Amino acid sequence: xxxxxxxxxxxSRTGARAGTLTTPHGSxxxxxxxxxxxxxxxxxxxxxxxxxVGAGMILANAYHLHLRPGVEVIGRLGGLxxxxxxxxxxxxxxxxxxxxxxxxxxxxxxKGAVFRSHIDGSEQFLTPELxxxxxxxxxxDIIMAFDECPPYGDDLRIIRESMDxxxxxxxxxxxxxxxxxxxxxxxxxxxxxxELRRQxxxxxxxxxxxxxxxxxxxxxxxxxxxxxxxxxxASLMPEEKPRYLMGVGxxxxxxxxxxxxxxxxxxxxPTRLARNGAVFSRDRRLNIRNARFAVEEGPIxxxxxxxxxxxxxxxxxxxxxxxxxxxxxxxxxxxxxxxVMRLMEQVxxxxxxxxxxxxxxxxxxxxQPTDADVRAEQKQKWLEARRDRQPLD
Amino acid sequence: xxxxxxxxxxxSRTGARAGTLTTPHGSxxxxxxxxxxxxxxxxxxxxxxxxxVGAGMILANAYHLHLRPGVEVIGRLGGLxxxxxxxxxxxxxxxxxxxxxxxxxxxxxxKGAVFRSHIDGSEQFLTPELxxxxxxxxxxDIIMAFDECPPYGDDLRIIRESMDxxxxxxxxxxxxxxxxxxxxxxxxxxxxxxELRRQxxxxxxxxxxxxxxxxxxxxxxxxxxxxxxxxxxASLMPEEKPRYLMGVGxxxxxxxxxxxxxxxxxxxxPTRLARNGAVFSRDRRLNIRNARFAVEEGPIxxxxxxxxxxxxxxxxxxxxxxxxxxxxxxxxxxxxxxxVMRLMEQVxxxxxxxxxxxxxxxxxxxxQPTDADVRAEQKQKWLEARRDRQPLD
Numbered sequence: 001x002x003x004x005x006x007x008x009x010x011x012s013r014t015g016a017r018a019g020t021l022t023t024p025h026g027s028x029x030x031x032x033x034x035x036x037x038x039x040x041x042x043x044x045x046x047x048x049x050x051x052x053v054g055a056g057m058i059l060a061n062a063y064h065l066h067l068r069p070g071v072e073v074i075g076r077l078g079g080l081x082x083x084x085x086x087x088x089x090x091x092x093x094x095x096x097x098x099x100x101x102x103x104x105x106x107x108x109x110x111k112g113a114v115f116r117s118h119i120d121g122s123e124q125f126l127t128p129e130l131x132x133x134x135x136x137x138x139x140x141d142i143i144m145a146f147d148e149c150p151p152y153g154d155d156l157r158i159i160r161e162s163m164d165x166x167x168x169x170x171x172x173x174x175x176x177x178x179x180x181x182x183x184x185x186x187x188x189x190x191x192x193x194x195e196l197r198r199q200x201x202x203x204x205x206x207x208x209x210x211x212x213x214x215x216x217x218x219x220x221x222x223x224x225x226x227x228x229x230x231x232x233x234a235s236l237m238p239e240e241k242p243r244y245l246m247g248v249g250x251x252x253x254x255x256x257x258x259x260x261x262x263x264x265x266x267x268x269x270p271t272r273l274a275r276n277g278a279v280f281s282r283d284r285r286l287n288i289r290n291a292r293f294a295v296e297e298g299p300i301x302x303x304x305x306x307x308x309x310x311x312x313x314x315x316x317x318x319x320x321x322x323x324x325x326x327x328x329x330x331x332x333x334x335x336x337x338x339x340v341m342r343l344m345e346q347v348x349x350x351x352x353x354x355x356x357x358x359x360x361x362x363x364x365x366x367x368q369p370t371d372a373d374v375r376a377e378q379k380q381k382w383l384e385a386r387r388d389r390q391p392l393d
Numbered sequence: 394x395x396x397x398x399x400x401x402x403x404x405s406r407t408g409a410r411a412g413t414l415t416t417p418h419g420s421x422x423x424x425x426x427x428x429x430x431x432x433x434x435x436x437x438x439x440x441x442x443x444x445x446v447g448a449g450m451i452l453a454n455a456y457h458l459h460l461r462p463g464v465e466v467i468g469r470l471g472g473l474x475x476x477x478x479x480x481x482x483x484x485x486x487x488x489x490x491x492x493x494x495x496x497x498x499x500x501x502x503x504k505g506a507v508f509r510s511h512i513d514g515s516e517q518f519l520t521p522e523l524x525x526x527x528x529x530x531x532x533x534d535i536i537m538a539f540d541e542c543p544p545y546g547d548d549l550r551i552i553r554e555s556m557d558x559x560x561x562x563x564x565x566x567x568x569x570x571x572x573x574x575x576x577x578x579x580x581x582x583x584x585x586x587x588e589l590r591r592q593x594x595x596x597x598x599x600x601x602x603x604x605x606x607x608x609x610x611x612x613x614x615x616x617x618x619x620x621x622x623x624x625x626x627a628s629l630m631p632e633e634k635p636r637y638l639m640g641v642g643x644x645x646x647x648x649x650x651x652x653x654x655x656x657x658x659x660x661x662x663p664t665r666l667a668r669n670g671a672v673f674s675r676d677r678r679l680n681i682r683n684a685r686f687a688v689e690e691g692p693i694x695x696x697x698x699x700x701x702x703x704x705x706x707x708x709x710x711x712x713x714x715x716x717x718x719x720x721x722x723x724x725x726x727x728x729x730x731x732x733v734m735r736l737m738e739q740v741x742x743x744x745x746x747x748x749x750x751x752x753x754x755x756x757x758x759x760x761q762p763t764d765a766d767v768r769a770e771q772k773q774k775w776l777e778a779r780r781d782r783q784p785l786d
Contacts, residue, residue: 040712044719047704069687069712076688077708085704294462295469311440311478315470319433319462326437329719 004183004210005030005242005263013357015234015261018348021057021242023089023141024181025081028056030242031258031351033249033344034091034266035337038064040074040084043271044330045337047086052307053334054341056088057141059266062134063095067117067124071137079139091266092140094131094173096147096166096187097215097246108148110165128172136179144213145173147187152219159191166215167203174207185244187215192225194232201236212237213244214262218253220379223372227256234261251280251343252369255360258347270340274332277321280339284368288332293318306338397576397603398423398635398656406750408627408654411741414450414635416482416534417574418474421449423635424651424744426642426737427484427659428730431457433467433477436664437723438730440479445700446727447734449481450534452659455527456488460510460517464530472532484659485533487524487566489540489559489580490608490639501541503558521565529572537606538566540580545612552584559608560596567600578637580608585618587625594629605630606637607655611646613772616765620649627654644673644736645762648753651740663733667725670714673732677761681725686711699731 007019021028035042035050038061042050050058060080065071077083080090099106099113106115112127131146147166150159166189177184186209190196204212214233217226230245237243242263248254249267257265270280277288281301286293288300299309300317308317308331320328343363350359369375401411414421428435428443431454435443443451453473458464470476473483492499492506499508505520524539540559543552559582570577579602583589597605607626610619623638630636635656641647642660650658663673670681674694679686681693692702693710701710701724713721736756743752762768 039716039718040709041716041718041720044723046720046724068716069708073688073708073712077690077706083706083709083712085709295466297470313470313476315462315466316433316476316478319466319476323432323434323461325432325434326719326722327434327439330437330723331439 005240007240009352009354011259011351011356012354014259014360015231016258016347016351016356016360017261017263018351019242019263021089021264023057023183025087025089025141026056028089029348030263031254031344031347032056032264033254033340034059034264035271036061036266036268037084038268039068040065040080042333042337043275044326044333047084047088049330049334050086050337051088053338054345055337057091057264058086058088059091059093060084060138060140061095061098062092062131062138062143063098063126065092065138066095066126066134067119071134075137079137081139089142090140091142092135092138092144093246093266094135094144094146095126096131096144097149099126100149108165110168112146113148128169129176132173132176132184136177136182139179140182142183142185142211143177144185145170145187145209147189147215149189149216149219150191152192152221154191156191156193156196159189159193160196163189163191163196163200167200170204170207174209183210185209185211185213185242187213187246188233188237189216190233191216192221192229194229197229197233198236201233205236205238209241211242211244213246215246217245218247218267220376223253223256223369226253227260230257230262231260237261249340250369251340251367252364254340254343255347255363258351259356259360270336271333274336275329277328277332279317279332280336283366285370288314288317289321290318300335301339304335304339305342306335308332308335308338398633400633402745402747404652404744404749405747407652407753408624409651409740409744409749409753410654410656411744412635412656414482414657416450416576418480418482418534419449421482422741423656424647424737424740425449425657426647426733427452427657428664429454429659429661430477430479431661432461433458433473435726435730436668437719437726440477440481442723442727443479443730444481446731447738448730450484450657451479451481452484452486453477453531453533454488454491455485455524455531455536456491456519458485458531459488459519459527460512464527468530472530474532482535483533484535485528485531485537486639486659487528487537487539488519489524489537490542492519493542501558503561505539506541521562522569525566525569525577529570529575532572533575535576535578535604536570538563538577538579538602540582540608542582542609542612543584545585545614547584549584549586549589552582552586553589556582556584556589556593560593563597563600567602576603578602578604578606578635580606580639581626581630582609583626584609585614585622587622590622590626591629594626598629598631602634604635604637604657606639608639610638611640611660613769616646616649616762619646620653623650623655624653630654642733643762644733644760645757647733647736648740648756651744652749652753663729664726667729668722670721670725672710672725673729676759678763681707681710682714683711693728694732697728697732698735699728701725701728701731
């Protein structure tokens with residue numbers, strides 16, 4: 001296949017890079033954010049909506065699609081692109097993260113992971129080889145190595161063992177992958193230890209994948225710690241290959257991590273927040289259910305060019321959320337995704353203009369991240385709600 | 394205001410009529426079906442979607458909008474059209490049907506109806522005058538008299554008392570309505586008694602409204618009985634005014650009742666069925682959750698021109714429903730509404746060509762209505778689920 005990644009301009013003052021990912025289903029200007037469509041649908045949106053918000057590549061999930069509807073079904077329907085009617089680039093996650101989010105529902109050994117399906121309780125066994133086979137059948141443009149993903153807070157010994165296992169699996173994924181026109185990315189682990197991240201970067205890049213991801217972050221660790229690990233790790237990653245930070249998607253994290261030299265991101269955060277009525281604005285995240293929006297004639301965000309802000313008042317969105325009307329989730333999702341896509345467009349343009357450092361400072365000065373405690377509490381609630389019942393997105 | 398209704402062609406073999414309703418927000422070719430958007434949103438769809446499926450006029454509900462967000466809010470936001478960003482014609486139902494669907498949550502006297510809000514349990518009092526005031530503030534193109542709607546099966550004495558009260562209220566609605574550019578329709582009652590329907594038609598038409606509705610049907614009575622009452626009633630209604638049959642929306646009922654001379658219909662059935670995974674096809678209603686759709690590459694209905702059938706396989710829709718993905722409800726709603734809109738377009742064209750009788754016979758021969766027992770059971774389940782908790786749509 002043709003060159004997957006070409007690096008365009010790099011920032012003179014930060015690690016930020018503007019490049020182009022070229023896949024069999026089209027090109028993606030980087031830095032890029034991928035909306036998450038775990039089950040073969042970005043929740044509440046059609047492919048047309050995705051194009052309208054400016055999505056380039058989207059992420060789907062091998063774990064979810066393997067369990068339902070199953071890769072045989074998707075294969076018979078012409079592969080994942082055909083199945084979901086999305087003819088743009090797709091990246092599939094291997095399912096490692098989902099399996100490990102199932103808590104006590106799984107057992108792991110070097111062979112692979114045994115777990116119970118969150119849908120019907122059936123026992124499932126996932127190995128690196130099977131994760132690759134599944135992803136080959138789904139037919140995404142980029143696929144991910146099967147990895148183990150320990151939670152933040154495990155001790156160094158556990159993180160190291162887990163990293164070693166992910167390395168073993170990365171090698172087996174590399175060996176078993178054979179589908180042409182599909183790029184397999186390796187995943188760097190090592191938790192929040194700089195030393196382990198160094199070791200992992202050395203090991204995984206030695207395997208010579210066409211692209212590399214940083215896994216095992218954005219799992220509840222302090223933001224500053226995450227930024228420093230991303231910066232350290234990215235600086236050790238090969239310059240000519242794409243760098244993908246998994247699971248990151250808050251506006252402030254995107255801007256910070258672009259500055260560290262990351263090219264690609266995914267996160268269910270913007271879409272999940274949207275369904276909860278939390279919408280982004282230039283200044284901060286807003287709760288549209290708040291009574292102050294009840295008679296707000298203007299849009300959610302006067303600076304936004306999305307169809308929700310163009311066509312509907314904040315008051316109408318407030319009403320839809322209070323009534324739990326289905327349209328609420330779609331309109332808010334369109335807004336939040338467009339917000340993130342526009343942010344990435346601005347980020348990229350500023351890198352091309354070599355004004356990214358200024359853009360970053362101005363953005364972070366203006367945008368007020370949601371209070372860390374509020375976020376931690378939200379995350380906790382979400383984890384509890386999901387525990388032992390649902391894998392993470 | 395200009396002439397509300399002009400009658401074009403009438404069928405030479407049935408009572409079917411093709412006409413045009415002209416409202417301040419545009420014209421509607423009749424016979425027409427109105428999608429239901431009780432809370433100021435046709436569930437899961439944007440106004441753009443509604444235009445795409447071919448919707449002309451839509452129905453919203455004064456009961457729902459009065460309770461939430463309240464007419465003061467909608468008034469401050471420029472009226473209902475502005476609020477929901479729909480610039481086509483709107484008809485609002487008065488709320489009578491909803492109040493009476495609340496069962497023991499309401500008390501009624503000639504003054505009006507006392508009921509408890511299904512949202513917060515607050516005591517509410519709705520009178521004919523208030524129902525008109527609410528609807529004037531909402532600003533729909535067509536509004537409805539406040540009426541009492543007894544269930545099917547009540548004895549003749551109760552139906553007569555209720556009818557007399559609806560007559561009294563119709564007169565009071567007529568007197569209190571003053572908003573220009575807004576047409577108030579009277580509603581004919583009398584249950585399934587031909588004699589009462591005759592009396593009611595005489596009384597209500599004597600009040601000289603710009604249009605008339607047939608209320609109190611499609612409440613569980615046998616279909617043949619409903620058709621005969623509609624036929625009888627319609628034949629007594631003035632020819633030059635629009636005739637609206639409330640709450641009817643199954644494909645077979647639409648075709649049958651057009652033949653009786655009805656011009657306008659509304660029903661939550663096509664949209665509610667869609668959200669349950671029941672989708673229309675040329676031959677019958679299908680349950681998309683059925684296993685036989687799991688690998689069906691073709692669309693739900695090969696004859697359909699909707700965006701769902703154009704872009705997605707039945708297998709994908711099956712998957713979305715099995716996963717309870719939000720997109721499922723929207724795609725199925727688009728399909729069912731487009732099915733009904735296209736049916737009405739075909740019906741109208743056949744009236745204009747004077748081939749309606751043939752169209753009707755061919756349609757009814759081919760289309761297999763859902764078995765009466767299945768429907769009765771579904772309706773019962775739905776009524777039970779809603780009883781004392783939610784008003785009907």
